[in-house]
Amino acid sequence: MYDMIIRGGTVIDGTGAAGYAADVAIKDGLIVKVGTVSGAAREEIDAGGAIVTPGFIDVHTHYDGQFLWDDRLDPSFSHGVTTAIGGNCGVGFAPVLPEHKQALIELMEGVEEIPGIVLDEGLDWDWKTFPDYLDRLAAREYTMDVACHIAHAPLRVFVMGDRAINHEAATADDVAQMATLVREAMDAGAVGFSGARLLEHLSSTGAHVPGTFADDDELLGMAKAMGETGKGTFQIIPLGGVGASLFDEAGREARLAEHDRIVKIAEISGRPLTYSLVQFNSDEEDWKMMIDESERAVANGLPIAPQVGARSVGALTTLDGNHIFMLRPSYVAVADLPLTERLVALRDPARRAAILGEKSDPAVVAANPQLGSFIEMLTGRIGGIFPMSLPLDYEPGPEDRLEVLAKAAGVPMEAYLYDHYTKGDGTNVCASHMLNFIGGGLDGSYNMMSREITASGLADGGAHMKMICDASMPTFMLSFWARDRTRGPTLPLEHVVKKLSLKNAELYGMHDRGQIAPGKRADINVINFEKLSLHMPHISHDLPKGSPRMLQGSTGYLATLVAGVVTRRNDAETGARPGRLVRSKLALAA
Structure with a gap:
């Protein structure tokens, strides 16, 4: 009996070869058969209509x-x-x-x-x-x-x-x-x-x-x-x-x-x-x-x-993360308030006018020179900021630039950006695309x-x-x-999967993974490719001491397996922790 059979998916095996319909059988953390698999398993995953890729x-x-x-x-x-x-x-x-x-x-x-x-x-x-x-x-x-x-x-x-x-x-x-x-x-x-x-x-x-x-x-x-x-x-x-x-x-x-x-x-x-x-x-x-x-x-x-x-090398900015107003004195005065309370303060017309009329506080910049330089750079590039919306577009057109949107609205760019950040629940995100753009x-x-x-x-x-x-x-x-x-050519799915799997496995001599093939580790993704999508990035205060970080979820991962153990099912974690330290070994050499 197999431990698992992934049935009826389109296998994109990581080599760059064309996808093909096949079942994938797993036992003891390894792929043991790819093709038409008969027999039983302790667990099966229906991959009909989905793609099956290496992890x-x-x-x-x-x-x-x-x-x-x-x-x-x-x-x-x-x-x-x-x-x-x-x-x-x-x-x-x-x-x-x-x-x-x-x-x-x-x-x-x-x-x-x-x-x-x-x-x-x-x-x-x-x-x-x-x-x-x-x-x-x-x-x-x-x-x-x-x-x-x-x-x-x-x-x-x-x-x-x-x-x-x-x-x-x-x-x-x-x-x-x-x-x-x-x-x-x-x-x-x-x-x-x-x-x-x-x-x-x-x-x-x-x-x-x-x-x-x-x-x-x-x-x-x-x-x-x-x-x-x-x-x-x-x-x-x-x-x-x-x-x-x-x-x-x-x-x-x-x-x-x-x-x-x-x-x-x-x-x-x-x-x-x-x-x-x-x-x-x-x-x-x-x-x-x-x-x-x-x-x-x-x-x-x-x-x-x-x-x-x-994609581009750049920066995401949001009210609870980094933004061009964060070192201005009237913003600094309320910066430590919880987001909901901060929004109330920032929507006050007097404070809004004060912040829009200020520059970054020199004393705060002196204490945070790298952050100060970053804010100065963002401010100088304000016209090229892109407000983000769903579905996310990482290759926006010139019509989506802040300077175009602000001009159409008949307001200064900083005012448009300020109001964008403070709309709704205060979680709106903007992107600044720099290198690779x-x-x-x-x-x-x-x-x-x-x-x-x-x-x-x-x-x-x-x-x-x-x-x-x-x-x-x-x-x-x-x-x-x-x-x-839509703004240029795409890449074959098989080419992209190879870049994410076998190419990197071979680069690091990890020849036990990166490919859907018998004898390889059962590190596998089962993906609803048609529905695969990114969520809006958001700030989460879940680091030690409650410090913030940017997270971004996804939809479309029907299952992720590590050594044959399902760690993620239908875009939610299972609680399994099969991952371990990989130590380089001569035995991994091809």
Whole structure:
């Protein structure tokens, strides 16, 4: 007798091959038969009219802290993710000495916008080494499997102390010590090493992240150490930026030099490498140059995968999250009131007029310089803000811009935006689309995703909690790119599913999952593709200390299975927690 049979669905197996009608039989957490299945099972799922896909593998999350206080792992859990990989972008929490805990909190607070109070309350710091940290994760149970890179910044601080924070060059002895710890982490089950060279990544104190300016000897030393273990993937954010200065002639040369560095890392490690890639407003063709360079490297035998996002990189703003009025004195005076009481205060004509006539309080900005810069940037881009409504449209047209709507209403843009935020129950959301949104559309994302070489990532689950909810990316990719897009070409459903499953499984050497095939883990989604949709993002105060974060639900997941156990049924969780820590193993190699 089988444990489960999923009957009558259209199997999209993750390989990119055309879908086909089949049953899927499961026993002992594995897929044992795909085709016409006779016989009985302890449980059956009627998948008639639905698609059956592998569970989705999110290779780019920042749940490093959340892994230790949350077993559900939303927002990812609501969008078919069955494996989540943390420790990205060179930031994390292990290894660590007691005197450096605050510095690591400040790094995660600044780079990934995870409130320091959440980390301070949610972490008990009952570990020192990276293997200790993995053991803590291994003792817990989740809705999905979890895995983690060892990150450059905490490793560098652990070895070099204040010299790392002050960006001093690593000595040969420093590099040797870090290399030893990388090998130790890989032997303990780290799925790779992560680093970042992005100048915009700053701690909450305004300092650059340790490792941002690391020289090649240091980076290549880490790559060599990881490669010596015969496993792991090197993840990096290369030098880049949003300013036009990067993309003058010298800037182009710098990006090409950065790709040369990527090639060196892949060569010396002998392992897969993935790097973040977006379409910059200041150079629409930079992405193409980088992918072309990567394709040449792949043709020469190097496993390099540019990691791209499926939609714009930007910000969601709402009254209970971030918005352009939040640092103005007359708003600050009522900011701590519960939302319902705050709405009453904000609808008072006198307070409305005061807020609309003010600028951000310089003292508040001085105390929160990064937030102040963000608010200033949003204010300068106010005309390009898009009020959101259902059904959600992540590729709105120019007629949906705030400046057009305000002009049609005959009111100033700030007044229109203020009234939009304070309408109804005060939960209205606006979107600001920045990168990957050249010319007011997502053709850049389409072109990047179309390339076979690219991996799907950059969802940032667990990070930028009040600003984005890109962990909903799987649902968006399926519904928008394979079904709903109207302003340009779509992508085949099979192509999208492969990007979400087998491509990422292979990138991280997880050859036991990512495909609907006998012998693979029964990590599976059963999806009503016709009804699959995203809910409106909303703020929830469910983090430690009641801190806020943006969540986004979905409709259309008839079932999500992890190792054959149903964790989600008809868009609601079952309470099952079959997910465990995944440790890298040579046995997972193809």
